Amino acid sequence: MAGTVGAVRAVPGPRLAVAGRGAAAEALARRLGVPLVRAADPEAVDFVLVYEDGGLGIRPAAAGGSGVVRVDLVAGRAGARRRAASRGTELIARAVGIGRGVTTVVDATAGLGRDAFVLAALGAQVIALERSAVIAALLADGLCRAALDPATGPIVPARLRLVVADARRWLEGLAARDRPDAVYLDPMFPPRRKTARVKKELELVQALVGTDDPEAGELLAIARAAARRRVVVKRPVHAPPLAPGASATCRGRTTRFDVYLS
Numbered sequence: 418m419a420g421t422v423g424a425v426r427a428v429p430g431p432r433l434a435v436a437g438r439g440a441a442a443e444a445l446a447r448r449l450g451v452p453l454v455r456a457a458d459p460e461a462v463d464f465v466l467v468y469e470d471g472g473l474g475i476r477p478a479a480a481g482g483s484g485v486v487r488v489d490l491v492a493g494r495a496g497a498r499r500r501a502a503s504r505g506t507e508l509i510a511r512a513v514g515i516g517r518g519v520t521t522v523v524d525a526t527a528g529l530g531r532d533a534f535v536l537a538a539l540g541a542q543v544i545a546l547e548r549s550a551v552i553a554a555l556l557a558d559g560l561c562r563a564a565l566d567p568a569t570g571p572i573v574p575a576r577l578r579l580v581v582a583d584a585r586r587w588l589e590g591l592a593a594r595d596r597p598d599a600v601y602l603d604p605m606f607p608p609r610r611k612t613a614r615v616k617k618e619l620e621l622v623q624a625l626v627g628t629d630d631p632e633a634g635e636l637l638a639i640a641r642a643a644a645r646r647r648v649v650v651k652r653p654v655h656a657p658p659l660a661p662g663a664s665a666t667c668r669g670r671t672t673r674f675d676v677y678l679s
């Protein structure tokens with residue numbers, strides 16, 4: 418399901434280790450180029466990746482087992498969102514145009530896969546691109562578990578596929594016949610206030626890839642050249658647009674989706 422295309426960004430970031438034993442842990446440590454340890458020493462490591470409860474998770478090494486983040490697309494918030502989701506109620510589906518001519522979507526900033534999964538659950542064929550090898554490993558593991566569950570098995574992998582790549586290079590390399598109807602972007606954006614309470618998942622993503630995404634403007638320009646119909650950019654509701662020229666905006670309480678028509 419997961420593949421590697423082109424060079425994946427090497428982010429100078431937190432110190433990582435994989436904790437545990439067994440073939441999966443060994444292979445992950447080798448793939449990510451991080452140490453394999455029995456138990457993470459908080460003096461030497463910031464975050465530790467662990468296989469436990471049947472899946473891959475990551476937690477701060479100092480947390481002593483608490484604060485694990487994993488991708489769960491079956492239960493919890495993602496499950497509730499999937500069960501409640503409809504093309505009418507999900508702002509993202511309206512912005513992307515699911516059910517109104519858009520069937521193929523590239524999510525060029527997949528992260529932990531929540532938006533890509535909603536788009537796929539609502540019927541789109543989605544290719545999710547993620548350049549952080551660590552985040553992609555967490556997402557690939559969550560997708561594998563979703564593929565095995567009767568509720569989400571029809572969605573993954575039939576309608577959602579992960580590719581580990583920098584979206585700029587991947588989109589530039591697309592053949593004309595493979596251009597998607599829409600490209601969806603949710604780049605990192607600095608929190609409004611330093612004191613803002615950010616959710617555990619967001620905090621983790623920020624620690625791994627940074628709070629800002631200085632190349633997002635370049636990615637938008639490349640996405641506009643690649644998409645047949647539209648590019649949709651998710652922004653905090655207060656944030657300036659990533660670029661001028663949006664044709665429409667779907668506004669929610671805390672986020673909005675700027676639509677750039679091709």
Ligand SMILES: C[S@@+](CC[C@H](N)C(=O)[O-])C[C@H]1O[C@@H](n2cnc3c(N)ncnc32)[C@H](O)[C@@H]1O
Pocket residue numbers: 525526527528529530531532533546547548549552582583584585603604605606622626630636
């Ligand atoms: C805010 S998160 C996306 C969250 C996601 N929409 C979700 O539902 O979980 C942004 C992600 O985009 C990734 N990203 C940013 N620029 C990218 C690029 N050029 N190619 C691939 N991934 C990129 C970052 O590594 C990060 O994981």
